[in-house]
Amino acid sequence: MAIQFTDADQVAVNTIRTLAADVVAKANSGHPGAPMGMAPVAHVLFSKFLNFNPKDSKWANRDRFVLSNGHACALQYIILHLAGYKVSMDDLKNFRQIDSNTPGHPENHHTDGIEVTTGPLGQGISNAVGLAIAQAHMGATFNKDGFPIFTNKTYCFLGDGCLQEGVSSEASSLAGHLQLGNLIAIYDDNKITIDGSTDVSFTEDVEARYRSYGWEVIHVTSGDADLTAIAGAIAEARDNNTKPTMIVLRTTIGYGSLKEGGHDVHGSPLKADDIKQLKVKFGFDPEKTFVVPEEVYDLYHKAGAAGAQKEAEWKQNLDAYKGKYATEHSEIIRRFEGRLPEGWEKHLPTFKAGDAAVASRKLSENVLNAIAPHIPELVGGSADLTGSNLTRWKGAVDFQPPSTGLGDYAGRYFRFGVREHGMTAVCNGIAAYGGLIPFGATFLNFVSYAAGAVRLTALSNLRVLNIATHDSIGLGEDGPTHQPVETAAWLRATPNMMFWRPADGNETSAAYAVALTSAETPSTLALSRQNLPQLEGSTLEKASKGGYVLQEAENADITLVSTGSEVCIVVDAAKQLREQGLKVRISSLPCFEVFNQQSKEYRLSVLPNGAPIMSVEAYSTFGWNEYAHETFGLKGWGASGPYLKVYEKFDLTPNGVASRAAKVVEFYKKRGDKVWSPVDKAIDYDTMLSTAH
The missing domain is CATH 3.40.50.970 (Thiamin diphosphate (ThDP)-binding fold, Pyr/PP domains)
Structure with missing residues (x-):
């Protein structure tokens, strides 16, 4: 049965378009064109097809939505706001501002309702392939007759830029081979990139390429206005469970703008007069900004309520599943709570x-x-x-x-x-x-x-x-x-x-x-x-700290620190140095990141004050100044030959390490100053600002 659309649906589409213009204009930064062009398909997908519950954005069997053309994120933030996610009107007004809930490209763990971090083109569609693989695997593992626990679909918007990046080709080829019928990609075919028309660089037959990958391809030629055709295409794609589907959606970038169809509307805010004429064209007051008619909120809240009902039904089914398949049920709960199996x-x-x-x-x-x-x-x-x-x-x-x-x-x-x-x-x-x-x-x-x-x-x-x-x-x-x-x-x-x-x-x-x-x-x-070789002094527990003392020496003349295959070379070098009368400590540093998370006291016990520290690694020495006074490694490329001969060529041998270590000891003894560990800094690692999310 075909979906019936009302005047409220058109009002919603026009609301998305005018909001996109307002959001980007207030930020004076962003991409209004794609959101305006894709407003119809976004509205149809979220209001008529997508199974989601804004009150529980992590519901396990929700449909997944990915915006691969992440520069169009104003569109996604607007939809999330309308649907009732934790994205307020103030968040829309703070688009692309410091510490806002609406950053310049979508970030998971940051904005409610965002599944994956996108922006670098091609990544989102590739993530979508992974999401589809995960559903297929979880469904095959846990679904039972009468208990369809994992059935969700993955929908992805993508543009010309995504299709030009090689990563999307790699992932899409794999998706076709894997026959992922739960994956629907909607291609915003607006023929525009930053440089202008795609005629200057991208004239391949995208449809033929995706058919050769093993995808189904559907066309919608009037993506600017034909909501019924869009809905029909999505329904056909949703019901095709034998292969992934691409919907080629012909749209006009910046639809309604004075600059519609051109690259000027891709990455720059619309001018004030353009926004006013746009609002007049779509039946809005040109003097008002950030306007959402109540009928639009009602429409989206109805869609969210329908999703909440589907989640409630799913939970009831999961409870029944528990009664019949208790082991599998507990496994599902454990996994989604992020707990590893006991022991x-x-x-x-x-x-x-x-x-x-x-x-x-x-x-x-x-x-x-x-x-x-x-x-x-x-x-x-x-x-x-x-x-x-x-x-x-x-x-x-x-x-x-x-x-x-x-x-x-x-x-x-x-x-x-x-x-x-x-x-x-x-x-x-x-x-x-x-x-x-x-x-x-x-x-x-x-x-x-x-x-x-x-x-x-x-x-x-x-x-x-x-x-x-x-x-x-x-x-x-x-x-x-x-x-x-x-x-x-x-x-x-x-x-x-x-x-x-x-x-x-x-x-x-x-x-x-x-x-x-x-x-x-x-x-x-x-x-x-x-x-x-298996090293004397190594243990799982010590190595789990990212760095540890492999061989201790009281009042050491030098600490040698290394990683991986060079640690055993350092161990042999230390034997030579001890024969020369030097006291040598050896530390292994298998993971800088984990070592940096240890207390300063512990790090100083591994890389202490009092004697020079020399690193040894068969890599570029870049970065080792954080941990060593002197570094021994590679300053160029490697070489072809049996591996022992390659090590010999670069003097990465016990003799080579020992001779350099002896020079380091002699140099610092002549200098006579107290030797401070590179770890002992005024600005400590723990006090640095972190950008981790």
């Missing part, structure tokens, strides 16, 4: 000195094999490097469409293909859905391919694990194209990102222990290709 950490492997030397990528595999059966919400996979990353645990089932015969939607292991950026953005969506902890894996060097998504993981406070093997020049023969000398620096510089580089088995288990219990912080685990 999971007891399964983490521990090691003692003298145990066999093992590559940390293999140690990571051991951890996954040990804990995956006990943390069923842990899901993930590799960007076509499963055999190298060692991320597929024993007995894992692949997440695949059942029709392929390759797995099923209840499977927990993902074949992401060679799509590092898409993989990470998809993992962000999976994490944002709730009830799941995702990981993606590749070589550390190729985490840089995913930098845009990695940054948003941290900004969004999402528990996503990046498992990054082949972490240094130690990968050897593949050479400098694959050897990540600078990657650690940018990951360590990323706020709210834990970069772990474990030196042995206990440190690897510690990395997983902290990563999995850090509900609002992502982690990158940098893991070696080459074997590493």
Whole structure:
């Protein structure tokens, strides 16, 4: 049965358009064009289709909405306000102002009703793929006959810019392969980007591309006004459960403005006279601003009430489910409360000195094999490097469409293909859905391919694990194209990102222990290709502090601090130095971020006053001045050859470390001044302003 529209629906569309003009004009900043052009489809979706409850914005089976073209966020904030979320009229008036509830692009954990942080183009549609994957998995895992617990759809608005970014292609290709019939993308086909008409740079056949991905494509040629056609397209897409759907919606950017259809209305406020004529055209008083007729509030509140009723019915069904499937019910509740299974950490492997030397990528595999059966919400996979990353645990089932015969939607292991950026953005969506902890894996060097998504993981406070093997020049023969000398620096510089580089088995288990219990912080685990010895003095508990003393020495002449595969080199160098009569302390610093969270007293116990501190790491030394007086590392790219020969080429050997350490000791003794730890600062880490959300 076709949806019937009334005059109130048109008033609502025009209200959204005039509010968009007012919101951006008052801020004197923003993008009015797309909100004005997409007002009809936003109204139809939220008032007629989307299952949401503004009084409980985290209801588990709500439909998810993603604004991938996040510059159009005035549209989303207006809709959230009309629908009754915690977005007030004052919030709209404070758009893009300091500490407002309505920042310049949507941010989850900041504004009620925002599912994922968008703005960098292409990320939102990729997150939407992750949200759709999460629903498919949760439905396959928990739904029973008569108990459709997880049935929600994911809707995403996106524009030409999103479709030009490569990350959207990666994720959309994956979505088509996975036959995600719960995903509906609505493409704002307005033919405009910042530079002007898309004719200057973007003339491909988008429809053909998405059909080749395995998507259904529907056209609406009159997106500016034909509410019935828009509703029909959304209904058709919603009811197609065999493949994702793209609705190609032809709109006019800045519809109603004197500059409609041009790029001038994309990223600049409308002039005052333009806003006045716009309001006259749409039946509003040109002298009044931020006007919402009561009939519009009534219409949206009715939609919200319908969503609340659906949630109430869902909860009743969940209660009945509990009576028949008590174990599954308690599992759902536990997951969405963010609690890990009781006692999971007891399964983490521990090691003692003298145990066999093992590559940390293999140690990571051991951890996954040990804990995956006990943390069923842990899901993930590799960007076509499963055999190298060692991320597929024993007995894992692949997440695949059942029709392929390759797995099923209840499977927990993902074949992401060679799509590092898409993989990470998809993992962000999976994490944002709730009830799941995702990981993606590749070589550390190729985490840089995913930098845009990695940054948003941290900004969004999402528990996503990046498992990054082949972490240094130690990968050897593949050479400098694959050897990540600078990657650690940018990951360590990323706020709210834990970069772990474990030196042995206990440190690897510690990395997983902290990563999995850090509900609002992502982690990158940098893991070696080459074997590493189990170190005397390492424990899971000590490593969990991010840094600790591996070997103590009273009245030390020098402290050597290192990470990962270089710690064992430092241990051998220290033996040589002791033979020369020097007293050497050794500290391991597997995670700067976690170490920085410890008390100053503890940090000074690891990196104390009184003797010079020298760092050793097979990376760029950038960033080590926070922890060491002198640094020894790489000042250029790596080299191709057997890994031991590569280390020798750069003098990263026990002899090379020992000779430099001896020079450091001699230099500071000659200088004669008291040596203060770099940790001992007037402006301490704990007093710095944090930008973490």
